[in-house]
Amino acid sequence: MLENNDNIIQSVDRAFKILDVFNLKEKELGVTEIANRLGLHKSTVFGLLRTLEYWGCVEQNQTTGKYRLGLKLFELGNRVIEGFDLRGLALPFLQDLVERYRETVHLVVHDRGEVVYIEKAEGPSTIRMYSQVGHRAPMHCTGVGKAILAFRSKQDIDTVIRTKGLQPFSPNTITDSRRLHEELSIIRREGYSFDNEEIEIGLRCVAAPIMDNNSKVIAAISIAGPSMRMTDEQMQNLIVPVKETAFKISQRIGYSPLS
Amino acid sequence: MLENNDNIIQSVDRAFKILDVFNLKEKELGVTEIANRLGLHKSTVFGLLRTLEYWGCVEQNQTTGKYRLGLKLFELGNRVIEGFDLRGLALPFLQDLVERYRETVHLVVHDRGEVVYIEKAEGPSTIRMYSQVGHRAPMHCTGVGKAILAFRSKQDIDTVIRTKGLQPFSPNTITDSRRLHEELSIIRREGYSFDNEEIEIGLRCVAAPIMDNNSKVIAAISIAGPSMRMTDEQMQNLIVPVKETAFKISQRIGYSPLS
DNA sequence: ACTTCTGTTCTATAATGTCAAACAGCGTTT
DNA sequence: AAACGCTGTTTGACATTATAGAACAGAAGT
Known part of the structure; x- marks a missing residue:
């Protein structure tokens, strides 16, 4: 049962914080929206989102510019319980x-x-x-x-x-x-x-x-x-x-x- | 169709590289094993794994010390397609x-x-x-x-x-x-x-x-x-x-x- | 046409992740 | 039984790297 939260790599931690703000109610979120919610600067969030997008963990709605979770996560998630x-x-x-x-x-x-x-x-x-x-x-x-x-x-x-x-x-x-x-x-x-x-x-x-x-x-x-x-x-x-x-x-x- | 791989945040990228080396054949991997496979130093990998473990994206087999994918990924993965x-x-x-x-x-x-x-x-x-x-x-x-x-x-x-x-x-x-x-x-x-x-x-x-x-x-x-x-x-x-x-x-x- | 949002680019700075070396614990070998 | 080789882990110094702020571009609203 993990309790300490020291020695955590900031950028990775923030990347998962971003993934974690998406949920059923809020499927699509903008850069600024996420930044405000997490208390981060939007350019920081943007950089993280770009990396997450590169990996397919988020994808951008081309018409609204907002982001949503990507299917790479679905792939990884299923890999956890396969076998x-x-x-x-x-x-x-x-x-x-x-x-x-x-x-x-x-x-x-x-x-x-x-x-x-x-x-x-x-x-x-x-x-x-x-x-x-x-x-x-x-x-x-x-x-x-x-x-x-x-x-x-x-x-x-x-x-x-x-x-x-x-x-x-x-x-x-x-x-x-x-x-x-x-x-x-x-x-x-x-x-x-x-x-x-x-x-x-x-x-x-x-x-x-x-x-x-x-x-x-x-x-x-x-x-x-x-x-x-x-x-x-x-x-x-x-x-x-x-x-x-x-x-x-x-x-x-x-x-x-x-x- | 994403093609460029510039401006990617290194540590986040590496975190996902780690998650991605796990698959059906190799469900459990050690720190050194992952480090060799990705060409990274094991203490770097260790730090990333600690962060991933903090998030529940990997978990450690207490007897062997090796790591495997964690259920947080399953949670995120299902969130992608729910709704x-x-x-x-x-x-x-x-x-x-x-x-x-x-x-x-x-x-x-x-x-x-x-x-x-x-x-x-x-x-x-x-x-x-x-x-x-x-x-x-x-x-x-x-x-x-x-x-x-x-x-x-x-x-x-x-x-x-x-x-x-x-x-x-x-x-x-x-x-x-x-x-x-x-x-x-x-x-x-x-x-x-x-x-x-x-x-x-x-x-x-x-x-x-x-x-x-x-x-x-x-x-x-x-x-x-x-x-x-x-x-x-x-x-x-x-x-x-x-x-x-x-x-x-x-x-x-x-x-x-x-x- | 002006304001005010948005997502995005750029750059300087210092905070941060990284690497190397050392540590500790376990098994095997000598 | 002592030395070795293998783990995962801790530490600390350094410079790479992520960060934040300002500026930009484009859209939407007024």
């Missing part, structure tokens, strides 16, 4: 779960104190949760986050709490460190976790961890839906199928319950 | 095509003189073409590349030929500029393209371009398979369905044949 068989191996299992319970299923991995969505299978309902592969979410208020966190060392858990905090996202978010530790302890014992509207009111899910061949928890899956459909009874019904699916995926990537 | 509805909108149409003809279908876009695979739907056969979302391919020897190139200006076509060349990938690759122009002219007239083992012996495909609301060709789809199954007759059979599917996707993103 990383988890994603491809898991997909059929996720789809099977969707088919049986008609709610959206996600696969996430842990990265630097957060979870990253690496695959999803969407349910058929018109009312569905919004989510996007590649997005990040906090660990303390998601089913998948808690499922993964529960199986890390106490020290790791405390590092996450300390560096990321326990920001409240809804009235149900666990914001007390002691409470979180208690909850994680239960999850560790039961092998599954709930998200009871902890990140967003109206959204509930059931999640379970995925283990690799060293019995290390490396990922998690969840099935999520609106509280209207995810009744207490339905949540209970989902525990076994979610755990079973997570178990099948674990086995598929080499996990053996004996070792 | 870019083409991908999500096209998927059901691609799946429909796969279901009917049982061969792998791809969706690509043009980027800097190459095509980038942004979505695929795989056929059921055990013998299937290897492909990976995020990968790039040349335009002159792929069905999708030619389908897109055909609808660009003569000047654009010549720029691609000049900057990327007409490298032969198989005995069937078109390596003569005049021949390519002729072929593109036919594709422009007919509205579809073939790849007749031009990138790889044994691989054939049928492709068609996708238009946006300004009638501009922005993408292409293809259905590909081994020559054994992709007989001349089958290729002919596929022309109409592929064109129709491309047309449906085009309409879905706002294309209107009248305008």
